[in-house]
Amino acid sequence: MENSGGIQASLSGRYATALFELARENGAIDKVESNLATIKQALADSPEFAALTSSPLIARSDAAKGVAAAAGAMKLDSLTANFLGVLAQNRRLAALPGIVRDFRTLAARHRGETTAEIVSAHPLSASQVTELKAQLRQRVGRDVNVDLSVDPALLGGLVVKIGSQMIDSSIKTRLNSLAHAMKG
Numbered sequence: 001m002e003n004s005g006g007i008q009a010s011l012s013g014r015y016a017t018a019l020f021e022l023a024r025e026n027g028a029i030d031k032v033e034s035n036l037a038t039i040k041q042a043l044a045d046s047p048e049f050a051a052l053t054s055s056p057l058i059a060r061s062d063a064a065k066g067v068a069a070a071a072g073a074m075k076l077d078s079l080t081a082n083f084l085g086v087l088a089q090n091r092r093l094a095a096l097p098g099i100v101r102d103f104r105t106l107a108a109r110h111r112g113e114t115t116a117e118i119v120s121a122h123p124l125s126a127s128q129v130t131e132l133k134a135q136l137r138q139r140v141g142r143d144v145n146v147d148l149s150v151d152p153a154l155l156g157g158l159v160v161k162i163g164s165q166m167i168d169s170s171i172k173t174r175l176n177s178l179a180h181a182m183k184g
Contacts, residue, residue, distance in 0.1 A: 012098025019083050019099070020106040028079055033107045035080040036100045042074060043097065053093035064088040101147070108145045115145045117161040121154040121170065136162070 023032040042049045052058060052066045067088050071081035087093045101117075108115045116136055118124075124132070129146060136144040140162060151159075155171040 010098065010102070011092070012095045013102045015087070015092065015095060016099045016102030016106060019079075020103055020110075022079060022083075024110070026079060028077065029107050029110060031077050032080050033104060035074075035076045036103055038074050038076065039080075039084075039096065040100045042070065053096050056091075060089055060091060063091075063093060067093065104145070104147065113143045113145050114140050114162060115147055117147045117149070119149050119151050119154065119159045119170075121150070121152055121156045123150055124148060132158075136160070 019032065020029070023029045043053065044050075049070055052063060052070070058066070064085050067084040068081065071084055076084070084093075087096065087099075105115050114136075118132065129148070133144055133146060136146075144162070153172060155175070157170040157172075157174075158167070159170050159173075160167040
């Protein structure tokens with residue numbers, strides 16, 4: 001089991017590592033990673049699925065039935081579907097976003113890549129993403145996967161996290177810094 005970067009220290013990291021090890025043994029890392037991307041999208045797109053995974057009021061058996069139905073609808077492979085069932089039985093579905101993130105990090109590391117979490121104020125175009133990947137590749141010296149998200153509160157600019165490094169060029173941060181400097 002890999003323990004670099006502190007992935008195993010968190011609950012989501014332990015689950016992600018267990019799933020990664022199973023996926024590696026079954027030669028299914030790419031398939032599981034693709035399934036987890038589908039789950040991440042479902043969490044963002046479906047308030048019902050997000051509620052199913054985060055509500056403490058839903059009984060374990062109901063959560064297990066719900067994720068089994070969702071897994072079927074999303075056409076997830078059996079390894080990922082079974083994993084969701086285990087999370088439901090252990091009342092750990094709320095950890096899914098962290099598990100997805102940590103699994104992607106482990107898979108990227110396995111391929112010799114680095115993952116950058118990029119938050120922008122507006123969706124980035126394909127050409128902007130390509131240019132950003134090229135700049136990040138120059139900076140870190142290897143291929144960089146990007147995990148994109150949008151936060152309109154940034155107003156403009158980007159926040160880029162690669163491992164423990166953070167590059168914050170958002171307008172929100174600049175305005176906050178300016179306001180702080182003006183207060184003296």
